[in-house]
Structure formats: C-alpha cells, structure tokens
Amino acid sequence: MNQLITLTWFTLKEVAYQRIYKILLVTLIIIPWLLLIPTSLFLLDMGKVFMDMLFTTQHAWLTAYLFFLAVPLLVRDIEQGVCSIFLTLPMSREKYLWGRFIGILFSILPLLLCYIISAVVAFFWAENSWPSYVLADSGLSFSYGSILILLPYLALAAVLFLIAAGASGSAEITLFLLSVWLICWALPPVLDALQNIEVAESTPAWTGMLLYGINQLLPDLSSSQISLKLAHQLPLNPASVFAYCIQHTTYAALAIIAASAVFKRRDLS
Secondary structure, three states: OOHHHHHHHHHHHHHOOOOOHHHHHHHHHHHHHHHHHHHHHOOOOOHHHHHHHHHHHHHHHHHHHHHHHHHHHHHHHOOOOOOHHEEEEEEEEHHHHHHHHHHHHHHHHHHHHHHHHHHHHHHHHHHHOOOOOOOOOOOHHHHHHHHHHHHHHHHHHHHHHHHHHOOHHHHHHHHHHHHHHHHHHHHHHHHHHHHHHHHHHHOOOOHHHHHHHHHHHHHHHHHHHHHHHHOOOOOHHHHHHHHHHHHHHHHHHHHHHHHHHHHHHOOOO
16 A cells, blocks of 8 residues: 555656646646636626636646646656566556556646636636626536546546556557547537437438447546536536446546556566
C-alpha cells in the first residue's frame, strides 16, 4: 500500500510540475470570464448559453489533458523503460498501473476545482448583472454537471491504460485512443438518427444492433442528457444519475483490471 501511495503522489507531482499543466490551470481560471463575452451577445437564455459553453469547454480541456499529459507520460514509461525502474523496487505490475492511474486522476482534480470555482464566481456575477436572463443557483447546477461529466473521462483514461498495456509505442497508443474517442462521439448521433422510422427502415437490423452493442461497450463521453437538463434547470432522475456513476466507475475499474492482466504478460526486456 505504501508503494501505491508513493507512486500516486510521485505521478501527481510529475504531472503538476509540467509547464503545460500550469498553463492549463491558469487558462481554466480565465476561460469562464472570457466566455461571458459571447454570452452577452445573446438576448435570451444567457445562463443556459453560458452553461452550455462551459460544458463544451470542459469536454475540450479534459480531452487535451488525456492526449497531451496522460499519453506522453505513459509513452515515456514504455518507450524509455521508466516503468522498469518502478518494477525493480520491487513493485508489482498491477500496483504500478493503479499508482499511475490514480495519480493521473488526482492531478485532474486541481484543474477541475479551479475551473468550477472560477465558473461559479462568474455565474454569481452574471446573476447580478443579468438577473432576468440567468437563473439562480446556476453555478451549483454547473458544479454538479462538471463532476458528472468528469466520470466518462476517467473511464476513457482507464481505456488509455488498457491500450498502453499492450501497445508498442506512441503512434499506436495515440491512434487507438483517438479512434476510441472518435467512436464515442460519433455513435450517439448515429443511434439517434436510427430512431427515425425512414432511416431505420433503410438500415439493416444487424447494423443497428451492432452499433448499439458497440455503444454499450464505450463510455458516454458526450453526457448529453446531463448537460442538456442542467443547462435548462430540469431535474435529473436520481436513479439514472446513480446508474450513470456506477456504470463509469465500474467501467474504469474493469479496464484497469484488464490492463493489469495484459501488462503482466508483456515482455519488458
């Protein structure tokens, strides 16, 4: 357990000391206030527009974090043999993966916290400046949604570890992760289109079943229903939220367990 905590803390410091992490941290504090500028151009539903843009920005920076911070860290561990240093402590390969994974997740939290705090203060300013167009407690709704939107990206981070456990280098890891990311975003609109009677009639039944099955195997990155309902101050079903949380935390845990199984069989010599 001490080895796991040590590696987790080491990973957190290793990520946090990078220049890109610091730049991202400062950027996330500024962005909510910059988004107030385009929000002011709308005559109605400013609060909804502002929250939609904040959620969209969150998707963008979480994706950037995985591709520009998490991926290079794992690539360096594998290509330069840094992981072998930890494994000679001695440390089990399973503990190594869990330590790196938890460290990467913990390093997201300061970014998310700064983003939420800055956005909540910006919402408070907007509520006082445009009281007729920004609903009360919008900042609280946004905070709730931000935490929920983070969960699928934790699952995607676990998929990254599963890919890295068997991949040979940076090109392979990046390509497979990008493919998973694209599929996660592309499938929901396609499945929505299949709900149309005309589209469904012209599409083979096996195709729809295949796409639906693939969609069930991937995290719901868009979290569209959550962001839509919160932006419009609609209540979320507690049972659905609980199922959503369990789905993605379980997904992440299973992906890391699978990554451990693959990594144990990998030749690191």
